[in-house]
Amino acid sequence: MTTRTTATASGFHEPGFASIDSICCRAGTGAADGTPLVAPIVQSTTFCRDGVDSRAAHQYSRVSNPTVSALEDVLGALESAPPAVCFSTGLAAETALLLALVRAGDHVVCARAVYGGTTRLLQQVLAPLGIDSTFVDATDEAAVAAAVTTRTRVVLVETPANPTLEVTDLRRVADIAHAAGARLVVDNTFLTAALQQPLSLGADVTVTSTTKFIDGHSVAPGGSVVSRDEALLERVRFVRKSTGAIQTPQHAWLTLQGIKTLPLRLRAQSSSAEALARRLAAHEAVERVHYPTIADPALAAAQHLGAHGAVLAFEVRGGLAAARRVAGALRLCRLVEHVGSVETLVTHPASMTHADLTPAARAAAGVRDGLLRLSVGLESVADIGADLDAALATAALEAAR
Numbered sequence: 495m496t497t498r499t500t501a502t503a504s505g506f507h508e509p510g511f512a513s514i515d516s517i518c519c520r521a522g523t524g525a526a527d528g529t530p531l532v533a534p535i536v537q538s539t540t541f542c543r544d545g546v547d548s549r550a551a552h553q554y555s556r557v558s559n560p561t562v563s564a565l566e567d568v569l570g571a572l573e574s575a576p577p578a579v580c581f582s583t584g585l586a587a588e589t590a591l592l593l594a595l596v597r598a599g600d601h602v603v604c605a606r607a608v609y610g611g612t613t614r615l616l617q618q619v620l621a622p623l624g625i626d627s628t629f630v631d632a633t634d635e636a637a638v639a640a641a642v643t644t645r646t647r648v649v650l651v652e653t654p655a656n657p658t659l660e661v662t663d664l665r666r667v668a669d670i671a672h673a674a675g676a677r678l679v680v681d682n683t684f685l686t687a688a689l690q691q692p693l694s695l696g697a698d699v700t701v702t703s704t705t706k707f708i709d710g711h712s713v714a715p716g717g718s719v720v721s722r723d724e725a726l727l728e729r730v731r732f733v734r735k736s737t738g739a740i741q742t743p744q745h746a747w748l749t750l751q752g753i754k755t756l757p758l759r760l761r762a763q764s765s766s767a768e769a770l771a772r773r774l775a776a777h778e779a780v781e782r783v784h785y786p787t788i789a790d791p792a793l794a795a796a797q798h799l800g801a802h803g804a805v806l807a808f809e810v811r812g813g814l815a816a817a818r819r820v821a822g823a824l825r826l827c828r829l830v831e832h833v834g835s836v837e838t839l840v841t842h843p844a845s846m847t848h849a850d851l852t853p854a855a856r857a858a859a860g861v862r863d864g865l866l867r868l869s870v871g872l873e874s875v876a877d878i879g880a881d882l883d884a885a886l887a888t889a890a891l892e893a894a895r
């Protein structure tokens with residue numbers, strides 16, 4: 495026996511809801527007589543057995559834990575899938591998923607515009623183990639088709655992409671992957687299942703950093719793997735048990751509280767982001783704005799569920815120096831390496847998230863020196879707009895001195 499399935503209902507998930515809003519609102523909610531309304535944090539590393547052959551649902555918290563299971567039930571239900579497999583971080587989820595899918599000699603085709611940590615994992619951890627990757631412009635289907643070989647097991651894309659917000663056509667890329675016998679993995683961190691359902695668009699697996707919008711409050715790191723392929727989920731759980739990267743019950747519990755407002759937050763934050771994208775596009779100090787509806791409005795409308803996410807990026811005229819001045823002059827927008835929280839967050843990728851790439855590698859990932867990434871929060875859109883205007887004006891004054 496390799497591993498035991500933990501795909502049992504946690505008792506803190508109410509099946510039967512079809513709508514994403516209801517599934518989220520009732521995340522981790524008890525129903526049976528006498529159970530707590532809110533799923534408890536089960537703070538125990540181990541669980542009692544009534545005999546050596548016990549088949550109890552939980553035995554040891556590296557393998558499974560009731561609080562983590564409650565989160566897994568919800569994250570699976572959000573994509574009409576069996577329970578998710580949850581991890582300590584998004585990158586732990588990506589690592590376990592890739593270890594479950596590839597072995598030495600296999601090949602990965604990865605979008606060039608992906609989270610920097612994904613690139614680092616493929617190039618600096620998996621490549622030395624004999625798993626090589628080719629990076630392509632995933633919005634160019636001919637390029638994806640040309641990169642796939644008989645050794646390709648995985649096509650990995652992120653859409654909308656970080657930080658360029660370009661949109662990949664998941665149906666088309668799924669067809670290319672499947673024709674080659676590979677699986678399509680989608681990093682759905684920016685939109686989450688509330689705004690995009692990759693499995694219904696042809697993807698085989700969704701991987702999400704729950705650290706970002708799903709938690710939504712910058713308090714709980716986590717990652718999830720969702721698929722309708724039970725054998726693959728079993729393999730991912732086996733890798734998690736063998737490598738020890740399960741999420742803690744506290745972080746699963748905090749994430750469950752965040753999920754309750756996920757659709758509301760994402761809709762409100764997306765609507766502010768869209769308004770700010772329009773405002774910035776009309777600003778004389780801004781050269782270019784990146785947002786899914788600008789990158790590919792038809793595909794964004796077809797692929798997203800009524801909103802396009804809280805993340806936008808804009809290029810300041812004057813390049814590196816100008817962008818650094820604007821980043822330094824923002825007051826309400828917080829300068830951090832993060833997206834997805836209720837606060838508006840700003841990042842200068844060239845000096846922060848993508849600083850250890852060469853200028854050529856940055857250019858290939860679409861990260862220009864003047865680019866600023868904004869994760870729009872729940873403050874009033876007027877306040878965020880005023881902060882951006884003031885910072886752009888301050889930066890222009892400083893430049894003129």
Ligand SMILES: *Cc1c(COP(=O)(O)O)cnc(C)c1O
Nearest residue numbers: 583584585609681683703705716
């Ligand atoms: C943050 C992030 C990750 C990695 O998640 P962690 O929880 O920080 O490990 C992966 N993909 C995307 C798109 C991200 O933004």
